[in-house]
Amino acid sequence: MSETPDYKSTVFLPRTDFPMRAGLPKKEPGILERWAGIDLYRRQREAGQGREKFILHDGPPYANGHLHIGHALNKILKDVISRSQQMLGKDSNYVPGWDCHGLPIEWKIEEQYRAKGHNKDDIPINDFRRECRDFAEHWIGVQAEEFQRLGVIGDWRQPYTTMAPKAEAQIVRELAHFATSGALYRGAKPVMWSVVEKTALADAEVEYADHTSTTIWVRFPVVHTREAALEGGSIVIWTTTPWTMPGNRAIAYGQDFEYVVVRVTATAEDSLARKGERFCVAAELLDETLKTAGVTAHEECARLPGSALAGTVCHHPWHGKGYDFEVPLLAGEHVTTEAGTGFVHIAPGHGEEDYWLGRAHGMVPPDTVAGDGLYFDHVPMFAGQHVFKVAPKILEAMTEAGALLAHGKLTHSYPHSWRSKAPLIFRNTPQWFISMETDDLRDKALAAIDETRWVPARGRNRIRAMIEQRPDWCVSRQRAWGVPLPLFVNRQTGEVLKDPEVFERIAQAFEQETSDAWFAADPCRFLGNDHDPDQWEPTRDIVEVWFDSGSTHAFVLEARDDLAWPADLYLEGSDQHRGWFHTSLLESCGTRGRAPYKAVLTHGFVLDEQGRKMSKSLGNVVSPQEVVDQYGADILRLWVVASDYAGDLRIGPEILKQMAEMYRRMRNTLRFLLGALAGFDAATEAVAEPADMPEPERWVLHRLAELDAHLRTACNDFAFHGLFFELNQFLTVDLSAVYLDLRKDALYCDAADSPRRRACRTVLDHLYQCLTRWLAPFLCFTAEEAWLARHPEAESIHLELFPDIPATWRDDRLGAKWRTVRDIRRVVTGALEVERAEKRIGASLQAAPLVYVTGAHMEALEGLDLAELAITSAVTVIEGAVPEGAFTLDDVPGVGVVPALAEGTKCARCWKVLPDVGSHHHPGVCGRCAEAIDNPPVSRAEA
């Protein structure tokens, strides 16, 4: 017996330098450098010349800290969409931007001054603003680095910012639009006010905490009414803020509530109620009110609907003591019957809803409380007193007036200052508003909502509801860091100067010198010769930052030649229905009559693995920097596209591990393809037509055609998680477990130029071409790495397009046929597993089972070699009844497998067990292998 040689060197094993382990955290920065080196962004623009544009307009993040996971989600999603549109054949130009003005930065700078012992008010305003500007500048640099590390491609050399001189200038022009149309007006609004810090607070500065308030039930004597039962009686209101009583100007009732008028017939000893008096409260709250007031017996005089109260007028309880006005009853939507009396006392200077209700009825809010919490000198009875200490005196005065029906204490959730923790008050302040009605802004916005595509569709309802009921847009802020409100107000008439030339002079100055010019320059410079500076007073407010970002469409999309207006897509978290989507819509509808976007995509929020909000105290915060350092940006990107971001999404250690697992499968598939394609030359080796290929190859091409359709749908719908699920399924089930597994034999052992092997390598080449390009928008680093591994001379996969899939690849009949084939295969592998467990076989090539099938199955196997499919050395297929004892699967009726060992000897080269092994001139091998050894590949690359 001759020695059997080692044939391993004659087998075509995979050869590639593409490493199994990615080492992404180290590798990705190198790829980024390469992109910077070839100026990939610029090359993409050149490649996109003349193509249809796709403009995803970036919603500007706020420049004040490191990125968190929500930023990463948002930016990666934008990048993935932008890149996929580019590869669909468009010119997808993405210009990132930043929101720079506003409170959080102002706070930070204030804090720095305080730390140095300076008072903000002592600093020249433009020095202060300079520091804010520098601060924003710094964080823009940091965030730009962090975004780019995630693989986000865009015009990082010329991003936009809301504090750029051109942006500030355009914001002036946008405001001029509203000012000249008359939509901008000066009004008054109660704002959350801290009497400790003597300043208005923004929403973000307010926190809610428990607070104990004095509650009072107060009679308002009725002086005019249509209801006889009310004559001579009183309306009882309930409030938790007695200090607002001097500001009372009206009483609100619920239009649809039932009210009842009662006469008191008996009272408890300490009751403030009087026998014989009549008063009115909501029927639902009568019992509680009577109990609180110590009324022990009563009779009902009348029941009436809320609507009957219209036109009823009361006197203020302190009528005759300086409060000599009428207090009308008004229908109010915010009245509830959850607590109180069903009547809400209205102080238009001290509550948002009060203000708007008063405004709707032409009331001018009275000024009652100064910034330090003291009543103004002109307030009768309480001048100079502090609102937080006045409750006992109010009670006393009410009692004296005979108006107090009851009082108590209530602990409830109440707004407090974030800084001082002191309770807040609502205080009336003059502000500038853009009217929702004057110029039909509300109607325009609602119409624009209908013309916009909202993804997911529910976004439409959400923003619609907000626009329908939102009050006028308050655009002024009493702060320092922002675009100055560029208005001149007539000192006598209060009228706004509407001269377009003045606005343009302001804009020009801002464009030259930033908006600091407003504070530095003499007003004459803007007013010119036509207007007397003694008559016109410049405003000292700044523009609220939402107006800044709401104008980005103007100073970015319209201003840049390489972009387009309106945008194809705005894409932000669902909170932006109230934010950027909302203000951009209003701004654009007000100035241009339509939305600045054609479509709006929203994603949810990132939560931890348990679905909870991330917080430092819970210790469940996942930072993008950590993920990038530990796993790499491609893993984070995979997480984004594999998640269903229509709702909230979760991230945590286990989820990331799973993503890394999925990535491994993708990477190893690419690696296998690269290895198996070593030396493949499509020009000489490829099989052109599917018709000339074996069926497994045609089936894979069919699956690629299906996936291609799915990919294009996913890109157009901006929804990728279904695609990634199917892609993973394809790689795992179709390729790794079936096609690649069964083709290893042909790839490794067939003669280099066997038709079967050539067809297989052709398909592997298609697989490689498709997978690398398909993955490019998503796993932008790995796709590039895999692309360059095979095309070292190429510039970048990101200059390629998605491949065009020939229509001939799609074969739905074959797809159906293969579902049956796979069923049969499952029965065979199941049967082999039993043999394996019984230690009768190890490798499947030791087996040569008998497979019993029906006629239908026989048809499905037509043209196929079941042994090849099942990776056994032989198979005998028998059309006929399944014999007793054969292996079967419940869900594959009609198929039975009787195991048998393959006959013959194991081929030393291909490891199949075959009868002819040893009968050829090369010892220990089968006929095919003997021939393959004699016909080594022609090309050197193949060797």
Place this chain on the structure above:
RNA sequence: GGGCCUGUAGCUCAGGCGGUUAGAGCGCACGCCUGAUAAGCGUGAGGUCGCUAGUUCGAGUCUAGCCAGGCCCA
């Protein structure tokens, strides 16, 4: 407190008009291979479909309420 939304195996997701034992991949357990090898293949165990009522012959799928969580607003 109000508006919008979410809740199917450990994880990510499927489950047209309500209809037999609720699916997949990953992970896990066990086994195989040792020519994709810190890889590959196979088999298996995992679910009161958030909870409770109701409609129905029949509900993960329809209705109501509740619970938990998220976003926005107060």
